[in-house]
Amino acid sequence: xxxxxxxxDYGLIALKHLAMPRPTRESASAKEIAETxxxxxxxxxxxxxxLGKSGFLTSEQGTNGGYRLARPAERITxxxxxxxxxxxxxxxxxxxSERTCDQSxxxxxxxxxxxxxxxxxRLLDSISIADLVDEEVxxxxxxxxxxxxxxxxxxxx
Amino acid sequence: xxxxxxxxDYGLIALKHLAMPRPTRESASAKEIAETxxxxxxxxxxxxxxLGKSGFLTSEQGTNGGYRLARPAERITxxxxxxxxxxxxxxxxxxxSERTCDQSxxxxxxxxxxxxxxxxxRLLDSISIADLVDEEVxxxxxxxxxxxxxxxxxxxx
DNA sequence: GTCCAAGAAGACTATTTCAATCGTGGATTT
DNA sequence: AAATCCACGATTGAAATAGTCTTCTTGGAC
Numbered sequence: 001x002x003x004x005x006x007x008x009d010y011g012l013i014a015l016k017h018l019a020m021p022r023p024t025r026e027s028a029s030a031k032e033i034a035e036t037x038x039x040x041x042x043x044x045x046x047x048x049x050x051l052g053k054s055g056f057l058t059s060e061q062g063t064n065g066g067y068r069l070a071r072p073a074e075r076i077t078x079x080x081x082x083x084x085x086x087x088x089x090x091x092x093x094x095x096x097s098e099r100t101c102d103q104s105x106x107x108x109x110x111x112x113x114x115x116x117x118x119x120x121x122r123l124l125d126s127i128s129i130a131d132l133v134d135e136e137v138x139x140x141x142x143x144x145x146x147x148x149x150x151x152x153x154x155x156x157x
Numbered sequence: 158x159x160x161x162x163x164x165x166d167y168g169l170i171a172l173k174h175l176a177m178p179r180p181t182r183e184s185a186s187a188k189e190i191a192e193t194x195x196x197x198x199x200x201x202x203x204x205x206x207x208l209g210k211s212g213f214l215t216s217e218q219g220t221n222g223g224y225r226l227a228r229p230a231e232r233i234t235x236x237x238x239x240x241x242x243x244x245x246x247x248x249x250x251x252x253x254s255e256r257t258c259d260q261s262x263x264x265x266x267x268x269x270x271x272x273x274x275x276x277x278x279r280l281l282d283s284i285s286i287a288d289l290v291d292e293e294v295x296x297x298x299x300x301x302x303x304x305x306x307x308x309x310x311x312x313x314x
Numbered sequence: 315g316t317c318c319a320a321g322a323a324g325a326c327t328a329t330t331t332c333a334a335t336c337g338t339g340g341a342t343t344t
Numbered sequence: 345a346a347a348t349c350c351a352c353g354a355t356t357g358a359a360a361t362a363g364t365c366t367t368c369t370t371g372g373a374c
Contacts, residue, residue: 001161001162001243001244001246001247002159002160002161002239002243002246002247002248002277003159003246003247003248003249003250004158004159004248004249004270005158006250009249009250009264009266009270012266012270013264013265013266016265016266017265020265036263037263037264037265038263078273082159086158086159087158089158089159089160090158090159090160091159091160091161092160092161092163092166093160093163093166106193106194106195107166107170107194108170108173108174108177108194108289109166109169109170109173109289111292112284112288112289112292113161113166113169116235116280116281116284119280120159120277120280123273123276123277123280124273127269127273131269132265132266132269135268135269
């Protein structure tokens with residue numbers, strides 16, 4: 001079904017929040033972020049912890065503690081974040097790792113899908129947290145958006 | 158976690174199979190395809206039925222019946238197929254339809270992710286079943302593949 | 315006309331993945 | 345010491361996927 005988990009969403013929201021210019025202090029607590037965006041605190045906390053362990057965030061404990069970015073937002077890509085939280089991105093189970101699915105030997109779409117997979121990785125890798133702040137997600141090829149026709153149930157094409 | 162379901166895989170495999178030049182007859186039965194690629198028959202049957210109802214395949218019942226493409230492989234895109242089988246492609250739950258997730262009002266990554274979403278749609282829309290047969294999945298921008306570094310656990314970047 | 319090979323269709327079950335919670339413990343500031 | 349905050353592991357509940365079973369219909373072969 002090709003979608004990100006909520007955890008990944010939460011992680012991106014949090015990172016973007018921390019990357020945005022903020023009036024008061026540079027850091028923000030999990031609670032603060034959770035309340036701002038109506039995210040369940042314990043869940044967000046876990047996500048932040050994982051992001052911390054993976055080196056995207058640093059944390060400070062105690063009163064007025066919180067999280068802050070461990071490196072410039074320009075140098076954190078959406079791909080890294082998603083992969084950290086959701087685990088490796090997999091388009092099909094075929095090439096998860098070495099594990100073979102029942103097809104694998106006979107699978108004839110494996111190779112083409114691998115390329116699609118790589119294109120998606122490349123896309124996600126090209127977007128940084130800073131880009132999210134600017135709201136200017138680069139448009140790799142700036143071809144027109146997918147036409148409406150292709151969004152309708154496929155029948156007469 | 159961003160992946161296709163097996164049903165979608167099965168559907169693509171079947172369509173590619175039907176698009177490939179075949180010595181004997183033009184059509185192929187579900188059983189035949191299932192055996193060739195080691196796919197559970199009842200499951201594949203369902204997928205084929207759905208593809209039939211959606212206008213990608215025509216079916217013939219009775220002895221020596223089977224499925225065949227309803228239109229040239231060039232005019233069936235991976236996007237249509239995936240969407241037919243897996244349902245609408247969703248990158249995040251935010252913009253599923255009108256339904257709002259708890260964030261939605263406050264969500265600050267919605268818009269950027271929508272663009273990523275559209276890029277992925279565009280990518281999938283650019284690939285036809287015929288392309289799968291040629292194994293030449295077009296490389297939208299032919300930039301180098303994602304470097305190895307970005308495939309490793311993100312730590313020192 | 316009977317039989318068999320296929321497709322059509324719906325109900326059903328098992329497994330896995332996600333989302334979310336709970337509880338406990340440790341660090342830091344005031 | 346109290347309040348605030350992060351760290352971490354275990355667990356539960358719900359939803360999505362994968363796969364099975366059963367019954368029915370259709371159409372050709374003999």
